[in-house]
Amino acid sequence: MPLPNVTEAHPLSFLLLGIPGLEAAQFWLGFPFCVVYLIALVGNFIILFVIWTDRSLHQPMFYFLAMLSMIDLSLSTATIPKMLGIFWFGLQELCFGCCVAQVFFIHFFTVMESIILLAMGFDRYVAICNPLRYTMILTNRVIVVIAVVVVIRSLCMIVPIIFLLLRLPYCGHRIIPHTYCEHMSVAKVSCGNAKVNAIYGLMVTLLIGVFDICCISVSYTMILRAVVSLSSSDARHKAFSTCTSHICAIVITYVPAFFTFFTHRFGGHTIPHHIHIIVANLYLLLPPTMNPIVYGVKTKQIRESGIKFLLGDKMGIT
Numbered sequence: 001m002p003l004p005n006v007t008e009a010h011p012l013s014f015l016l017l018g019i020p021g022l023e024a025a026q027f028w029l030g031f032p033f034c035v036v037y038l039i040a041l042v043g044n045f046i047i048l049f050v051i052w053t054d055r056s057l058h059q060p061m062f063y064f065l066a067m068l069s070m071i072d073l074s075l076s077t078a079t080i081p082k083m084l085g086i087f088w089f090g091l092q093e094l095c096f097g098c099c100v101a102q103v104f105f106i107h108f109f110t111v112m113e114s115i116i117l118l119a120m121g122f123d124r125y126v127a128i129c130n131p132l133r134y135t136m137i138l139t140n141r142v143i144v145v146i147a148v149v150v151v152i153r154s155l156c157m158i159v160p161i162i163f164l165l166l167r168l169p170y171c172g173h174r175i176i177p178h179t180y181c182e183h184m185s186v187a188k189v190s191c192g193n194a195k196v197n198a199i200y201g202l203m204v205t206l207l208i209g210v211f212d213i214c215c216i217s218v219s220y221t222m223i224l225r226a227v228v229s230l231s232s233s234d235a236r237h238k239a240f241s242t243c244t245s246h247i248c249a250i251v252i253t254y255v256p257a258f259f260t261f262f263t264h265r266f267g268g269h270t271i272p273h274h275i276h277i278i279v280a281n282l283y284l285l286l287p288p289t290m291n292p293i294v295y296g297v298k299t300k301q302i303r304e305s306g307i308k309f310l311l312g313d314k315m316g317i318t
Contacts, residue, residue: 030087043292044069060138072288075109083179099181111154125219245298256283
């Protein structure tokens with residue numbers, strides 16, 4: 001199809017193809033994605049409700065967990081409903097402004113999630129390595145400051161991406177072989193030079209990955225040293241159990257994220273495109289689904305409060 005002679009700076013809309021190569025199976029793929037999305041919604045709403053209503057959970061650790069749940073809800077809701085609309089109803093068209101907004105929210109909440117995991121690692125470090133000063137260090141004021149820093153850092157990293165996309169010209173080709181709008185998939189549609197977009201996206205990803213993961217690794221290395229030195233086996237078991245849920249959340253978040261990032265840029269034709277798209281969707285849906293399950297199973301306070309919420313006080317849990 002020949003391109004129009006007149007360059008259109010910003011098209012009215014884009015067409016999201018869904019999962020190229022699996023068009024015939026998309027209708028049926030929508031059902032497991034929908035079930036997983038509903039689990040994510042229910043699980044995170046339960047986490048938020050339990051933390052909100054149970055005053056014994058009004059502690060820094062659970063404040064961070066509530067922030068993580070709100071981010072997970074926002075991240076999955078920014079992508080999955082549109083994806084299901086493509087799979088089930090053929091709603092492939094998305095207006096240009098909506099597409100750019102989706103790019104912003106996806107990357108904004110992704111960066112926020114990484115920083116919250118870093119804050120949770122710091123929380124566990126203080127709780128285990130310096131327990132006597134825990135309440136003095138992580139006061140409500142400090143929690144608010146951390147939340148503000150999380151938002152400001154995310155904005156500073158993601159707002160330039162939006163301006164980089166808006167500066168690009170689009171010359172009629174408006175088909176995106178994806179289920180949602182993300183930075184480089186939109187930039188590749190442009191007929192302009194997207195090299196700056198690719199470089200900046202790489203810098204942001206490496207900054208988040210290298211800096212946050214290094215800080216998390218340092219904090220957990222110090223935590224493990226402190227735990228090993230504990231004289232009581234019960235104390236060691238409790239400390240390990242507390243940290244396990246955080247480590248699981250970190251693995252669930254970063255492994256699919258890095259797989260998606262590196263296959264998107266360096267996978268070339270080695271990995272089929274439909275595999276990349278499926279993993280990219282799991283990367284946004286797996287953490288929101290698994291985090292409530294992991295924390296509900298591994299965190300005693302959340303588990304007991306969740307049972308009270310689901311079954312009432314008939315269990316006699318105190």
